[in-house]
Structure formats: C-alpha cells, structure tokens
Amino acid sequence: xxxxYLELALRSLKRSKALTAxxxxxxxxxxxxxMTTLTVLHVVSGDPIPSKSQRLFYPQxxxxxxxxxxYSKGEPPSxxxxxxxxxxxxxxxxxRQALMTGGTAPVQQDGSQAEPFFARARYTTADFFPMFxxxxxxxxxxxxxxDEARARIVVISSVLNNRLFHGEDxxxxxxxxxxxxxxxxxxxxxxxxxxxxYDLNADSYADTEELFMPLSxxxxxxGPRNGSRDCWGQGGKVQEDVLETANCxxxxxxxxxxxxxxVADYKAFLTHYxxxxxxxxxxxxxxxxxxxxxxxxxxxxxxVPSDVHLQVWLALGFFVVCLVNTVGLMLAKFLRxxxxxxxxxxxxxxxxxxxxxxxxxxxxxxxxxxxxxxVMAVGGLWLVRQQPDDYASLAxxxxxxxxxxxxxxxxxxxxxxxxxxxxxxxxxxxxxxxSS
Amino acid sequence: xxLQIKPILSALRRHKAGTILIALQIALTLAIVCNALFIVxxxxxxxxxxxxxxxxxxxxxxxxxxxxxxxxLPLMQTDVAALRNIPGVESAxxxxxxxxxxxxxxxxxxxxxxxxxxxxxxxxYFVDEQALKTLGVKLIAGRNFTPSExxxxxxxxxxxxxxxxxxxxxxxxxxxxxxxxxxSIYYAKNKPSTVIGIVEKLTVPWIEFExxxxxxxxxxxxxxxxxxxxxxxRPGQQDAVYKxxxxxxxxxxxxxxxxxxxxxxxxxxxxxNAYEADRGMAILMTxxxxxxxxxxxxxxVGLSSFWVGQxxxxxxxxxxxxxxxxxxxSYFMTENxxxxxxxxxxxxxxxxxxxxxxxxxxxxxxxxxxxxAVGVVLLLVLGQAAVFAPALRxxxxxxxxxxxxx
Numbered sequence: 147x148x149x150x151y152l153e154l155a156l157r158s159l160k161r162s163k164a165l166t167a168x169x170x171x172x173x174x175x176x177x178x179x180x181m182t183t184l185t186v187l188h189v190v191s192g193d194p195i196p197s198k199s200q201r202l203f204y205p206q207x208x209x210x211x212x213x214x215x216x217y218s219k220g221e222p223p224s225x226x227x228x229x230x231x232x233x234x235x236x237x238x239x240x241x242r243q244a245l246m247t248g249g250t251a252p253v254q255q256d257g258s259q260a261e262p263f264f265a266r267a268r269y270t271t272a273d274f275f276p277m278f279x280x281x282x283x284x285x286x287x288x289x290x291x292x293d294e295a296r297a298r299i300v301v302i303s304s305v306l307n308n309r310l311f312h313g314e315d316x317x318x319x320x321x322x323x324x325x326x327x328x329x330x331x332x333x334x335x336x337x338x339x340x341x342x343x344y345d346l347n348a349d350s351y352a353d354t355e356e357l358f359m360p361l362s363x364x365x366x367x368x369g370p371r372n373g374s375r376d377c378w379g380q381g382g383k384v385q386e387d388v389l390e391t392a393n394c395x396x397x398x399x400x401x402x403x404x405x406x407x408x409v410a411d412y413k414a415f416l417t418h419y420x421x422x423x424x425x426x427x428x429x430x431x432x433x434x435x436x437x438x439x440x441x442x443x444x445x446x447x448x449x450v451p452s453d454v455h456l457q458v459w460l461a462l463g464f465f466v467v468c469l470v471n472t473v474g475l476m477l478a479k480f481l482r483x484x485x486x487x488x489x490x491x492x493x494x495x496x497x498x499x500x501x502x503x504x505x506x507x508x509x510x511x512x513x514x515x516x517x518x519x520x521v522m523a524v525g526g527l528w529l530v531r532q533q534p535d536d537y538a539s540l541a542x543x544x545x546x547x548x549x550x551x552x553x554x555x556x557x558x559x560x561x562x563x564x565x566x567x568x569x570x571x572x573x574x575x576x577x578x579x580x581s582s
Numbered sequence: 583x584x585l586q587i588k589p590i591l592s593a594l595r596r597h598k599a600g601t602i603l604i605a606l607q608i609a610l611t612l613a614i615v616c617n618a619l620f621i622v623x624x625x626x627x628x629x630x631x632x633x634x635x636x637x638x639x640x641x642x643x644x645x646x647x648x649x650x651x652x653x654x655l656p657l658m659q660t661d662v663a664a665l666r667n668i669p670g671v672e673s674a675x676x677x678x679x680x681x682x683x684x685x686x687x688x689x690x691x692x693x694x695x696x697x698x699x700x701x702x703x704x705x706x707y708f709v710d711e712q713a714l715k716t717l718g719v720k721l722i723a724g725r726n727f728t729p730s731e732x733x734x735x736x737x738x739x740x741x742x743x744x745x746x747x748x749x750x751x752x753x754x755x756x757x758x759x760x761x762x763x764x765x766s767i768y769y770a771k772n773k774p775s776t777v778i779g780i781v782e783k784l785t786v787p788w789i790e791f792e793x794x795x796x797x798x799x800x801x802x803x804x805x806x807x808x809x810x811x812x813x814x815x816r817p818g819q820q821d822a823v824y825k826x827x828x829x830x831x832x833x834x835x836x837x838x839x840x841x842x843x844x845x846x847x848x849x850x851x852x853x854x855n856a857y858e859a860d861r862g863m864a865i866l867m868t869x870x871x872x873x874x875x876x877x878x879x880x881x882x883v884g885l886s887s888f889w890v891g892q893x894x895x896x897x898x899x900x901x902x903x904x905x906x907x908x909x910x911x912s913y914f915m916t917e918n919x920x921x922x923x924x925x926x927x928x929x930x931x932x933x934x935x936x937x938x939x940x941x942x943x944x945x946x947x948x949x950x951x952x953x954x955a956v957g958v959v960l961l962l963v964l965g966q967a968a969v970f971a972p973a974l975r976x977x978x979x980x981x982x983x984x985x986x987x988x
Contacts, residue, residue, distance in 0.1 A: 471881040
C-alpha cells in the first residue's frame with residue numbers, strides 16, 4: 147500500500163514542479179537555519195567534561211576587607227589568593243584538588259636557532275591531569291613530590307609537539323620557556339574542553355594551553371601571568387614576585403568530590419575555614435562561600451553569548467514562517483485535487499486511505515526538505531566558521547544533530563501536512579463527482 | 583471598490599483555513615522582520631560610533647619583545663625614534679592601549695584623596711607629547727604634555743602621574759561646575775594628578791563599557807615587554823609607511839614578535855576587527871529578512887494562483903454578466919489587501935510583544951515605531967506586488983469559461 151501512495155505522491159509532486167520546489171525550498175531553508183544555529187548553541191553550551199561536571203567544584207571565599215571599590219552584588223571574588231588556595235590544597239578535604247593559573251611566555255626549542263614564539267601555559271598542581279581526565283599520548287604527568295621539588299618539567303600539547311618535534315615521542319627532550327630549560331615528561335593527546343571551563347579569564351572558548359608545568363616551578367622561573375588579579379588593602383601596588391603573600395585573588399582552585407553526600411561537608415569546611423580566618427583577623431567581611439559545580443559555574447558566568455540565543459530564536463521564528471507557508475501551499479494543492487480525491491473515495495478508498503496518501507506526500511516534502519536543509523546547514527556552519535568569534539572554529543555538525551535534523555524536518559512537515567490532509571479527506575465524493 | 587468588499591468577505595469565509603494561514607504568515611513575517619531590521623540598525627549604529635579620533639592615516643602596531651632585559655624602556659624609545667624617522671610619518675608614540683583595541687587598563691577615580699569606594703571608572707592610555715597629534719583628538723581646554731613631563735612607570739606599579747589630560751565626559755562628571763582645569767584627581771590614594779588639558783572626545787579601548795567616553799591620558803612610559811605603537815602617516819603616505827614599519831622595527835632589533843594577524847593594522851582594519859561580530863550579526867539578520875519576505879511573497883503567489891484556478895468558472899460568469907477586466911483585477915487585489923491588512927494588524931501586536939520579550943531576556947531597547955510602520959507598509963506593498971501576476975491572469979479569463987464545465 148505504501149508503495150502505491152509513494153507513486154501517487156511522486157506523480158502529484160511532479161505535476162506542479164514550481165509549487166513542489168517552493169515547498170521543499172521553504173522547508174529546507176527553515177531546517178538549514180535552525181540546524182545551523184542549534185548546532186552552534188549545542189557547541190557553546192555543551193558540557194566540557196560530561197563524565198565529571200557534577201563532581202568537580204569551584205570553591206569561592208570572601209577574603210577581602212571593606213576598603214575596596216569592587217565589593218558588590220554579594221558574591222565572593224571569582225578567584226582565590228595564594229594563601230587560601232594553598233591552605234585548602236594542603237587540607238586535602240576533597241578527593242582531588244588542583245590550584246592553578248595561566249600565563250604566556252616565549253618558547254624556544256632548546257639548542258635551536260629558530261625564532262622564539264609566544265605560547266600559553268598553565269601553571270598547576272599535580273591533580274590537574276587525573277582530575278580533568280587529560281589524555282596523554284607519551285610519557286606521564288607529574289606527582290605531588292615533583293610539585294614540592296619544584297621540578298623543571300613540562301607536559302606539552304599535541305599541537306606544540308607537532309610544531310617542535312614533528313609529532314615524535316619527545317619525552318626526555320628539553321625546551322626553553324621564558325628563558326629557562328624544562329624537561330618534557332609527557333605529551334598530551336588532542337584535548338580541548340569547551341568552554342575553557344577551568345579558567346574563564348581568557349576567551350571562554352579558548353584553545354587549550356600548549357604547556358603545563360608545576361605551579362611551584364612557574365613561580366621559580368617567574369612565569370609571566372595572564373588573567374585577572376584583584377587586590378585590596380594596599381592600593382594595588384603589588385609586585386608580581388610577591389603575590390604569594392599579597393592580598394590578591396589570582397588563582398583558580400578546583401576540587402573533585404566523588405560522593406554527593408560529601409559536598410555539604412566540604413561546604414561546611416569552607417565556612418569553618420572562613421570563620422577561622424575571620425577569627426585570626428585575616429578575613430574582614432562576613433563569611434560568604436560558594437561551591438559551584440562545572441555546570442553551575444558556567445551558568446553563573448553566563449558563558450554562552452547572548453547573540454547565540456538570539457540567533458536560535460530568529461531561526462526558530464523563520465522556521466515557523468516557512469512551515470506556515472508550507473501548510474498554506476499544501477492546503478491549496480490538496481484541495482485543488484478535490485475532484486481526484488472524490489473519484490478515489492467513490493471507488494471505495496476510505497478516508498483513512500486518502501489521509502495516509504496525502505500524508506505520504508507531505509512526508510516526501512519533509513524528507514527532501516530535510517536533505518536540502520542538511521546541505522544548507524553544512525553551508526551555514528561553514529559560514530559560521532569563517533566568523534571571528536572564538537567559538538566559531540568549533541561549529542561542526544555532529545551525529546546527534548544530524549539525526550535531529552531529519553527527525554525535525556519530517557515531524558514538522560507531517561504536522562504541517564495534518565491540517566491540509568484532514569481538510570482534503572473531508573471532501574464529499576458525490577458533490578465532487580456531480581460538479582465534474 | 584467599496585461595493586466589492588462584502589462579496590470578498592463572504593468568499594473568504596469559504597476559504598477560512600487558507601485566509602488565516604496567509605494572514606498568519608504575514609503577521610509572523612512582520613513581527614520578525616521589523617524586530618530583526620531594528621537589530622540590524624542598532625548594530626550598524628554601534629559599529630559606526632565615533633572614537634573621537636581622526637582615524638584615517640593611522641596605523642596600529644602590536645609588539646612583544648623577546649628576552650628579559652632589566653628594563654624595556656630603552657628598547658621602546660629606540661623603536662619610537664625609528665618609527666618617527668620613517669619617511670612619510672607625521673608622528674608616532676608608544677602606548678598600552680587605544681580606542682577599539684579591545685583590551686586595556688581601567689581604574690577608579692576620586693576627587694577626595696582618601697576615599698576608595700564608589701569611584702568613577704576611567705580607561706588609562708599611557709602616552710607622550712605626540713599622542714594628541716597622532717590620535718587626531720581635539721584639545722578643547724588647557725595644554726598638551728611637554729617632553730619633560732613624561733615619566734617612567736615600573737611594572738606592576740600604580741600609575742598616578744603629576745599631570746593628566748582627561749576627556750570632557752570625565753570633566754563634566756567629576757567637576758559639574760566646568761572648572762576641571764587645574765583641579766586634582768586621585769587615581770591612587772593620596773596621590774593627586776593635576777588636570778592640565780581636556781579633550782573633546784576619546785573612547786575607551788573596549789566596545790562595551792559603562793562609560794564609553796571616560797578616558798585619561800597619562801604622560802607615562804610603561805616598562806613592559808608588550809607594547810603598542812600608533813603611527814600617523816602624512817596624507818597619501820599610509821601605504822608606504824605601512825610597508826616600511828616592520829623593516830624599520832626589525833632593523834632596530836629582531837628580538838621581537840609582531841603577531842601575524844594583529845601585528846600591523848591600519849585603523850580601518852582595527853575598526854573592522856572590533857566590530858566583526860556585530861557586522862556578522864547584521865548581515866545574518868538582513869539575509870534572514872530578505873529570505874523571509876521572498877518566501878512570504880512566494881506563498882502569496884502560490885495560494886492566490888490556486889484560488890484563481892479554482893474560481894475560473896465564477897470569474898467567467900462575472901465577465902459574461904458584464905464585469906470588466908479591471909473589476910476582476912481589483913477584486914483579487916482588494917482581497918489580498920484585506921487579508922494582508924488583517925495580517926499586519928495581528929503582526930503589529932506580535933512585533934510589539936516580541937520586542938517586549940527581547941527587552942526582558944536580551945536587554946534590548948524597544949523596537950521603534952518607525953520600524954513597525956515601515957514593516958507594515960513593506961508587507962502591504964509586498965502582498966499587492968505578489969498578488970498582481972495571479973490577479974492579472976484572472977482578469978484575462980474569457981467570459982466563454984462560464985459556459986465550459988471545469
């Protein structure tokens with residue numbers, strides 16, 4: 147039966163080519179626009195670390211005094227100071243914890259005359275790698291012992307490894323960072339969590355850093371620092387070398403808590419720690435702590451650009467107009483065939499059969515629209531990738547979005563076909579036959 | 583014409599679904615198009631905002647020094663001297679930031695030496711005596727810096743020089759009586775800076791900032807390995823100077839990096855880079871609007887053609903009974919006008935609702951009435967244009983059709 151409907155549908159679609167083309171084109175453009183914008187939204191609002199986003203937390207404390215112009219909105223600062231970060235790190239109350247910050251400095255292959263270039267680095271304690279499940283191609287990360295020994299070691303990204311060592315196993319070799327020789331102990335596999343959740347100071351969708359070295363080492367070699375620094379109490383006059391003792395927040399602290407029941411314990415620990423510091427006179431403001439997981443942290447920082455939301459809504463509106471347009475055209479088309487439908491009904495076809503036949507026709511339009519829409523979405527995403535936004539290079543169609551495209555295209559056109567098909571199968575055979 | 587409205591309405595009552603669909607499509611199109619075009623308007627307006635500079639013939643250089651000398655200051659000074667010596671260069675200076683750079687330094691200002699709370703923010707540009715000329719800003723009161731006033735600033739220290747030049751916007755906010763010249767501003771606790779000059783307008787390096795015109799020019803050489811040079815070429819010399827800059831700098835020293843994309847930019851490029859995202863959004867919105875209008879027009883053509891085809895016999899009868907071709911033409915034109923009118927009325931309500939919603943969720947200004955009015959006219963005209971071809975075909979139906987069975 148379905149084969150017959152299919153044949154009828156194709157024949158009817160061929161009869162009015164312009165109208166068919168218009169309907170398919172309208173559906174395709176609607177689908178194309180929607181899929182492009184939804185893919186971008188999907189990319190930018192994606193979970194950077196799905197396996198752990200509910201188990202990784204970002205503790206925030208209120209260490210400031212009243213004498214600062216930036217104290218507002220009732221939120222603690224978005225970073226921690228060296229003293230607090232180190233205290234929480236050493237307390238080790240979570241399953242894993244890493245204290246980190248970012249920087250940029252010239253990099254040069256050791257013993258080579260090649261021109262130095264600037265690369266971004268992350269200065270972090272050892273738990274970074276197991277905590278964020280960073281994949282390594284060669285070698286290994288480092289341990290707490292090496293953190294304490296201030297070892298001159300570095301883990302490099304696959305991009306940097308390709309650039310300096312043509313992708314070979316470079317562990318054991320050396321490079322110069324900020325003029326200091328570091329030994330490579332590990333090479334990462336390509337790894338780019340997006341958003342760049344663990345440090346939102348740079349672009350939210352920034353590439354992963356190219357070098358990773360122990361935080362203690364970076365302090366020894368005066369690794370230049372990127373990112374923001376918020377100081378209070380001393381008029382902002384703080385030398386970069388004495389940040390360890392300064393009243394400045396400039397570091398990110400992440401902790402992993404595997405047991406959901408222990409999250410409240412950790413928060414209580416943060417409160418207790420703040421109270422202790424207040425008693426000791428270090429913290430002046432009322433206790434104010436936060437413990438957000440990755441998802442909450444990204445929401446709080448409103449990482450997804452509002453233009454992306456706006457574009458999705460625009461595309462949805464556009465799609466609705468395209469569908470209304472298709473409904474109108476299908477209605478006209480189906481009703482024009484009232485005579486033909488009257489004959490079929492008179493010859494014994496049930497209403498259900500006529501309805502099914504017309505819906506098949508709508509489904510074909512949906513399928514072709516979906517296919518053409520897919521081409522448009524691929525083109526649209528290519529256009530997005532030409533844009534300067536930092537998330538643009540991430541905009542690729544993935545399998546779930548591909549499947550969604552077809553599901554949406556066919557469902558939408560079938561829904562759009564419901565009204566015209568229902569109206570058309572209401573045709574009274576006798577009346578139509580008489581007037582013909 | 584008037585006589586025709588009643589029969590049209592009763593005819594439409596027989597095509598309720600089709601009529602409602604066209605009207606709905608027109609309504610939705612209007613709502614989307616006038617809001618989208620309003621956004622386009624805002625983005626274009628934003629990306630055309632003035633910086634207070636004379637932007638033509640200005641070239642921006644981004645420079646990172648490689649290596650760790652005790653001080654970068656001598657390097658900076660040799661570089662500036664080398665730039666000033668390029669034939670065709672009018673003036674040049676080294677700085678930390680400039681308008682549309684999209685990165686810079688801001689600090690709080692006070693008129694009270696001890697207060698630190700509730701300060702007014704200002705962007706800081708570290709400049710020398712050639713900056714005003716290079717930027718092309720207008721000094722409306724006071725004087726320029728003298729070479730002897732330019733002081734060195736160590737890394738990580740607080741900038742609070744003895745003299746500053748401020749924008750009129752700051753002068754008006756801090757000293758509403760108009761007597762800013764000679765007064766003191768505190769950029770750091772207990773360290774007064776005297777206002778020696780006021781410039782008419784100069785914008786901050788960011789494209790989004792609460793106080794776009796709050797800029798302080800400080801006579802400072804900032805010791806850092808990361809610097810920007812602004813160069814003003816003599817009229818007609820920009821291309822030659824642009825080409826000569828890298829060689830001039832590399833001749834001084836190769837221990838530097840001029841990044842590929844942002845190393846050397848004319849100010850046209852600086853502006854284009856700064857507003858790339860806005861431009862992209864404006865283009866996208868315009869394309870979507872154009873396609874929407876095309877689809878709506880095509881839909882009207884399709885549905886009207888169908889109605890014409892369906893009513894050939896009735897048209898024939900009317901023609902046989904003495905209706906002229908123009909009567910038939912105007913019948914279909916009027917029919918479309920009535921439907922479109924219904925559509926734009928609903929569409930106006932939708933457009934205002936949409937604008938209200940965007941105001942709430944995207945903090946956008948409410949759509950201007952002009953845009954809604956333009957949208958209404960646009961859609962009515964579009965409807966009439968779209969229906970014209972099918973209506974013309976209808977008017978050509980011969981009276982003989984009345985006698986034929988369809």
